Amino acid sequence: MSWPGGGQTVKAAVLRAYREPLSVEDVDLLPPQTGEVRIRFAASGVCHSDMTRIEGARPSSLPIVLGHEASGYVEEVGPGVTDLGIGDRVVLSFVYDCGRCFYCCNGRPNLCEVGIGMLKSGTMVDGTTRLRKGDEVIHHMVVSSFAEQAVVPARCATRIPEAMPMDVAALIGCAVLTGTGAVFNTGAVRPGDTMLVVGSGGVGLNVVQAAAIAGARVILVSDLSAEKRRMALDFGATHVVDPREEDPVAMAKSLTGGRGVDFSFEAIGHKATIRQCYDAIRPGGKAIVVGAAEAGSCCEIEALTLPIQEKVLTGSMYGGARPRLDVERLVDLYTRKRLRLDELITRTYRLGEINDALHDLHEGRLARGLIRYE
Numbered sequence: 001m002s003w004p005g006g007g008q009t010v011k012a013a014v015l016r017a018y019r020e021p022l023s024v025e026d027v028d029l030l031p032p033q034t035g036e037v038r039i040r041f042a043a044s045g046v047c048h049s050d051m052t053r054i055e056g057a058r059p060s061s062l063p064i065v066l067g068h069e070a071s072g073y074v075e076e077v078g079p080g081v082t083d084l085g086i087g088d089r090v091v092l093s094f095v096y097d098c099g100r101c102f103y104c105c106n107g108r109p110n111l112c113e114v115g116i117g118m119l120k121s122g123t124m125v126d127g128t129t130r131l132r133k134g135d136e137v138i139h140h141m142v143v144s145s146f147a148e149q150a151v152v153p154a155r156c157a158t159r160i161p162e163a164m165p166m167d168v169a170a171l172i173g174c175a176v177l178t179g180t181g182a183v184f185n186t187g188a189v190r191p192g193d194t195m196l197v198v199g200s201g202g203v204g205l206n207v208v209q210a211a212a213i214a215g216a217r218v219i220l221v222s223d224l225s226a227e228k229r230r231m232a233l234d235f236g237a238t239h240v241v242d243p244r245e246e247d248p249v250a251m252a253k254s255l256t257g258g259r260g261v262d263f264s265f266e267a268i269g270h271k272a273t274i275r276q277c278y279d280a281i282r283p284g285g286k287a288i289v290v291g292a293a294e295a296g297s298c299c300e301i302e303a304l305t306l307p308i309q310e311k312v313l314t315g316s317m318y319g320g321a322r323p324r325l326d327v328e329r330l331v332d333l334y335t336r337k338r339l340r341l342d343e344l345i346t347r348t349y350r351l352g353e354i355n356d357a358l359h360d361l362h363e364g365r366l367a368r369g370l371i372r373y374e
Contacts, residue, residue, distance in 0.1 A: 091160055
């Protein structure tokens with residue numbers, strides 16, 4: 001349904017208060033402005049980053065429409081958009097890259113000052129929003145894919161080929177870019193390397209399969225869930241461990257002659273497992289934190305290990321992604337049957353079932369849940 005001024009009325013799941021269910025309601029979507037496009041979503045993944053915002057662990061401007069992992073179709077283009085056209089099939093990136101700031105100019109578009117500012121403020125590039133409920137301003141999570149349609153920066157949309165299925169394409173926008181990028185970009189893992197992966201949800205499983213593609217020799221996965229440990233083996237893990245029964249750090253060392261692994265990847269976002277990953281790496285090794293911890297939480301490490309053992313503890317924001325380049329490469333890996341995406345989807349939902357999807361995610365039942373709009 002259209003409304004005066006050329007916008008649309010669409011259904012969206014709105015977060016109005018922390019730790020409360022999302023409210024599925026009609027909202028007004030304003031037309032795209034300069035450098036923006038209107039997207040009709042095909043599918044949206046349900047991610048722990050959405051959950052941390054709902055729980056207030058990472059505060060947001062409220063009310064807000066969440067959802068940041070999606071695929072869709074370009075329905076309308078704003079002024080100045082020349083590289084996308086109506087009907088284009090696209091994967092969405094939730095990190096805007098301006099192309100001009102210090103980080104973009106230094107090849108780190110995942111750290112774009114403008115893009116990170118948009119995530120914090122819940123606004124578009126110009127500091128305003130395209131979502132309303134009457135006179136009420138509703139904020140964005142850049143993509144805001146828990147809705148039938150959204151207006152997004154054109155730089156956040158990457159065209160994909162007709163042969164790419166739209167449901168699995170949605171997962172590339174966050175879980176796949178983040179997990180594989182942590183291995184390929186942040187870690188630069190080489191054949192024969194050894195690693196520990198803590199957490200085998202949607203992101204962790206992509207760390208695992210990227211490590212297998214890269215030729216890692218030991219891929220040890222720690223997870224509380226027997227089903228997720230089984231999936232990890234299916235995606236390329238060489239060993240799995242239940243941390244309630246055996247110490248992952250001790251096992252990592254036993255598999256590497258007592259030294260510790262070359263890399264560890266923390267895909268949960270908790271200070272205890274971050275420390276575990278640091279303890280599991282060898283001298284000169286690298287512990288890479290992929291999971292988003294609660295704002296303000298701190299992880300303590302033994303300071304002497306830094307100069308004496310040259311251990312590295314670092315983060316991986318969005319897998320160090322360069323979305324327009326990396327999406328193309330990941331689509332190619334999928335079409336050549338080297339990257340597994342279909343198997344990541346545990347269950348699909350409709351938008352009206354969004355709170356069921358979030359509950360299942362919270363209970364650890366999903367590798368990836370998917371909201372389907374088609």
